[in-house]
Amino acid sequence: MKNIRPKLIELFKQGYCTPQIARIARTISEASATIHYNIKKLETEGAIRTYKAVFDYKNIGEGFCVYLFVKLTSKAGADPDTIVTEIARYGEVESADLLAGEWDMILKVRTKDQDDYYDLLKAILAREGVEKTSSLISLKQVKAEFVLL
Amino acid sequence: MKNIRPKLIELFKQGYCTPQIARIARTISEASATIHYNIKKLETEGAIRTYKAVFDYKNIGEGFCVYLFVKLTSKAGADPDTIVTEIARYGEVESADLLAGEWDMILKVRTKDQDDYYDLLKAILAREGVEKTSSLISLKQVKAEFVLL
DNA sequence: TGGGTGTCTGAATGATGTTCAAATATCAAA
DNA sequence: TTTGATATTTGAACATCATTCAGACACCCA
Structure with a gap:
């Protein structure tokens, strides 16, 4: 096999x-x-x-979906654009957008379960330039990538 | 032609x-x-x-991207699941998820510009069962549908 | 009206998806 | 370990499809 x-x-x-x-x-x-x-x-x-x-993400072991808000530190340690691009590169990140307001970016993240999500969140929080985050868990995915589920 | x-x-x-x-x-x-x-x-x-x-959405006239939070009315006028599914059916809606907490659902929406977005927002707000909304405009799209932009 | 550019089309060709039967691998029960 | 039932892999034959091209046609602007 x-x-x-x-x-x-x-x-x-x-x-x-x-x-x-x-x-x-x-x-x-x-x-x-x-x-x-x-x-x-x-x-x-x-x-x-x-x-x-487009996958049935539950089926391929990525059924846990979270919208993750990220606030970057204002002081210029590293270039914001660089940080954002690097975070967007994680395979678990489906989408990444820059925002105006309280939060600097919003990520849509897919993992197998809560445990795997926690590991990813720790990795992101550990990054230079990330101040704080807020997670919004999807209870049910109705549509994704323009495809009704 | x-x-x-x-x-x-x-x-x-x-x-x-x-x-x-x-x-x-x-x-x-x-x-x-x-x-x-x-x-x-x-x-x-x-x-x-x-x-x-996967498109270059700016190129096909859908460059304006918004994360839209929706709160439904608690009183049972229409079935929440029905409302959600119907809203998700709009062609401008890329993704739709149910949430727990202050907001009942989060939509990712793509339109040509602010004006078109306003029209869609009005249509959604006019729906029976929708109490209020909050819009989070994407300043820059870094990744979408697992594809770096 | 005329020329230049962009778009459409049928036919020929090369590349690709699909099927099938046989070979091989996997796994659980004897 | 052996056996048998099931799942996976494979090359070859075949059917379907993508691609190319030259000519026809449509469109736009001077």
Whole structure:
């Protein structure tokens, strides 16, 4: 047994998918070459970043979902942009946005359970430049990545 | 000119993509049929919900991103689950989660600009069962749908 | 009206997904 | 350890699809 599954999940989280040109052509009754032309245009324009899979996160062991607010220290220890980008790089982070107001950023985080979340939270709090955080646990995920669950 | 672009964006938001089996097989040095077998298994297990595109939302006219908190009225006018599901159905809503605490749900919403957002907000506030809302505007999107921007 | 650019299309080709039967691996019960 | 039932892997054959290209067509502006 080669345990391909985790490798596939890893690859599909960011890409390794492609449009179904023939199916789209049938769906909207256009020539296959026309669809191809328009998709390539979207890609070269930069409108499409990637093609990827959307998972049933409970099924792949990432059923615990939290919105995490982060406040950075005001004094210039490290560059805020650098900190934010580094935190966003964690594999558990689905999305990261900068805010104005009481909190500097909001993260959407997915882990297996509360214990794994606590480990990640400790790692983030330990970072230079992070002052405090606040966690908002999702009780039920109704929609994610534009897909109804 | 047939204006295929918006139709493609519509379709790609939820699906009409498929895995690149041959590329994956080359990447992790396995037989193509093996990859095919494992992907089908993931699909029948329900681990994969769909394959879709991730956009540069600024590019497709959805550059304005807001986290919207919603508090529902406690009195039983309409079923909370129904309201939540209906609100989640708006095309502008990327994600919707139920919360515990001061707010009942958090939405991630994408619109072209502030004006369009205001229209959507009015529509949501006008709904039976919605008591109040609070909007948190994203100043900068660092990561979305597991993809760094 | 005319030319330049962008878009659409059918047909040919090369690449890819899919299927299948056989080989191999896994695991639990005897 | 052996056995058998089940799950996984694999190469080869086949069906389907993405891609390319040249020509037709549409659009825009001077």
